[in-house]
Amino acid sequence: MANNKLTLTDAFGQAAYIVGGHGSRKVKVLQEALEQVDGETFSDHYGNGSIIDEFQQEMADVLGKESAVFFPSGTMAQQIALRIWCDRAGIKRVAYHPLSHLEIHEEDGLKELHQIESILLGEADRLITLGDVKGIKAKYACLLLELPQREIGGQLPAYEELEAISAYCREQGIKLHLDGARLFEITPYYGKTPAEICSLFDSVYISFYKGIGGIAGAILAGEQDIMQESKVWKRRHGGDLIGLYPYILSSRYYYNERVGKMGHYYEQAKELASLFNACHGIRTVPDQPVSNMFHVHFALAASEVEPLLVQMAQKFDIAITSYLNKTGGNSCSFEMSTGDRYDTVPQDKLRAALTWLDGELQNR
DSSP states (O other), X not given: OOOTTSOHHHHHHHOSXXXXXXXXXXXXXXHHHHXXXXXXXXXXXXXXXXXXXXXXXXXXXXXXXXXEEEESOHHHHHHXXXXXXXXXXXXXXXXXXXXXXXXXXXXXXXXXXXOOEEEEOSOTTSOOOHHHHHTOOSOOSEEEEESSBGGGTSBOOOHHHHHHHHHHHHHHTOEEEEEETTHHHHHHHHTOOHHHHHTTOSEEEEESSSSSOOSSOXXXXXXXXXXXXXXXXXXXXXXXXXXXXXXXXXXXXXXXXXXXXXXXXXXXXXXXXXXXHTSTTEEEESSSOSSSEEEEEESSOHHHHHHHHHHHHHHHSEESOSOOEEEETTEEXXXXXXOGGGGGSOHHHHHHHHHHHHHHHHTO
């Protein structure tokens, strides 16, 4: 008999097959990366050394920028990039989406640490458009675009819209910064290289723990003088740890392991989204994913959906999420990202589980 007192988190942890991601974030993530390294290799020392210099140059080349700097976190990297652009323009104001990471996940770090004012551009439930950008009346130093826009399902603008926004910013002397935490994941949809996408931007941030799956770490890339200045701010922020090599080594290892699989993850996401959309009362945002990440919405309250997902995990040994976000009185959602684990899930079992879930939802 199923134990219906299990929480969704418990059921997720006990399932043999988990649909999303690369795997649990256990110490073996670092251990696997370190197994590939000669133990006599010298570590970096306060941001210096061949181990960090070589990786920074490699990433600069990948992104098509003059220089790159490795940071322990994207939060630090992006705040510093925006601070530099504001200082150079003499304007302490930047613009970004209302659901930008800087606005909702960083405890007002940009405002409290740097006294930079934010202009929330457009509306929370849609992408920023060229019309939004042209409609800003106040002077501002930098526009930040997040590709994909995570909090609304990982949506992306048409590439032509990006080109138009970039051209407008350059005409107006406004710097354009890319929150590219998931940059590599969008290259299959756009059919562009990272360098081609980054050519539209003055500075770029990428993450190594999201789609890449490293333990932590970020790169900020741009012109040489900007990156040199970012190193000063990195020191001021306490980002020059005596050794960043665990993050660098895991970033390099998993980048090499997974960057070539982004097209495969994208195809997985499209397949999985079609299975969800075939279920009664379930829809994905976007309807067809534009990267390996999308949101799954239920037309039922979380209190009704959670017991069904617990039962599904127990009955089929398949889990699709460990949580549900309330999106209204009678709706809820979760975020899905496909990765290495998807191919380990027996497809007949997954389809049987979702067919069962479809039947249960129809009865509600």
